[in-house]
Amino acid sequence: MFIIRRILIANRGEIAVRVIRTCQRLGIEAVLATSGADADSVPARLADRTIMIGPADAYLSVETVVGAAVAAGADAIHPGYGFLAENPRLARACEAAGIIFVGPGAEVLEAAGDKLAARAHAVAAGLPVLPGGPVLPAGPAGPADPAGPADPAGPADAGALAQRIGYPVLVKAAGGGGGRGLRVVRDPAALAEAVAVASAEAQAAFGDPRVYLERYVSPARHVEVQLLGDGQDVIHLGDRDCSVQRRHQKLVEEAPAPLLGETLRVSMRVAAVALGLQLKYQGLGTVEFLVDTRRAAFWFLEINARIQVEHPVTEAVTGLDLVEEQIAIAEGRGLRLSQASVGFAGHAIECRINAEDPAAGFRPSPGTVTSAVFPAGPGIRVDTHIQAGSAVPPQYDSLLAKLVVSGADRPQALARLRGALARCQVAGVTTTLPLLSAMAGDARFAAGGVEVGWLARWRERETPSVRDENG
């Protein structure tokens, strides 16, 4: 066991603010790595110290980040989410430099980052997966067999596999994840082309050309289970519903997942813990599932080996500080919680306030925030890195703030959400606020349990002139 006294936070934006706050509450010195674009940001003002690491993309350099941690005399690096958070090279470089990486070990990061390896682990742990498997792009010199024991036959002929799965099929990139590198194929004639293009794009985007097919299930919901492990024991911290998405990216999340049914909910939690045990999971992670509530069926999608954007809804219903738990695990204290000691109370909903124009296909809207007013009061939490005068640089993602509301039950949380959204005012950049307000007032959303394609269809109905890219 080791006591962490100084953490280098290798991230920016709201998650940097979030991690700084827990560090300061725990009496841990928070040193923030900042790019030139973020030198004057809110997290830079809140951190105990800042260390300049270079141009806008410096957050992506393992050598620069580890060098900054060594220079700052930090005991540990917290990677936040995105950037290097799930990069096994950072975990290894930390180990080599004698610095604690706040996250799972390199082997788990590798297994989670390779979607085919993760799928094989899920099969080994007894989780249901969608029919599918790795395929070869047409033509010579396909990729080597990546799948391991779960796919003894190796990459298959795409046409034959798709025929067996049944159309429509989804073409996915082994190195992708988080909604990137997805492609739906409805027509067998379009399959070969889709596989070839997906493979070329995957090579360009992730440096890995391997693709696989899975059955495309629609309508379906996206439900995930939060895990916490210490390398031996693994517990779950409940579930979240993240079905409200635009462009395969989450916009609204809630905990617990509404209208799931207790049998299904318990089965998913048990399955997620089984996968965590199979991986000897250490730290905070999330197992994502696709759910068909009408048939009470669910399938493993992927595992995310980091803290997630939507973690505050879990904190709201469990009363836990997940960053504090991450740090405790990183210090080698072992799990401080037993499954029985984790209680769940109430309902929480998170809305992502992004610098995007929903009326223009969610086009990004960088610029300078001229004013930022947020709601305050019981059951309301706002995680943000913006204030009047904050720059919203074009080099980074568009998340400005997360509005998290909670109540004794979903109706109370929803009522608070509507009042809270009405009190949000962000000027200077275009935001998703008007869309979120309209959506919070919609009867179908209020009923709960919408599926993944709902937001796109709802928007086309509400604003027929707007065509979403949500395909």
Added chain:
Amino acid sequence: MDLTNEDVADVLALLDSLPYDELDLQTARFRLILRRTADGWTQSAQSLSAPAGLSAPAGLDAAAPGPPAAAPGPPAAAPGPPAAAPGSPAGGAGADAGAGLVAVRAPLPGTFYRAPRPGAAPFVEVGSQVGADTVVGIVETMKLMNSVTAGVDGTVAEICLGNAEFAAHGATLLRIRAD
């Protein structure tokens, strides 16, 4: 360190019992404005502390960050011609006075890419024939790839920004001699 959500909640609990509708609290470190509205309270917080920079150790600030491994964007493709000065900002695509050239401008601020992916050939070179719908580059803004089209039929006369260079909003990316 400034106010936490819990601090704000404590202040609100106190304010709720008082007849005031607004609190404007400023210290050396922060300013907090709380206002009572028909729907409930609003907060407007401002951190006023200056960042406390560590002096950068020798070598660190000079350490060039490595290539963004597996970054979503198309990084360095075929090197462009020597970067010319960034184009004049503001204004949509339009004729450059007198030159007979049409400027293709960045629709959003972001990183300009000349090729669809690393290692691929650039979309266009000087002398390329283009149609109005020909894609001549990509501007990456907030992780979203925005294709830039020529907007006019003609020939590429000049490429004004190098690959992976930052383009301001409305910056001239290239100039086209219209047919």
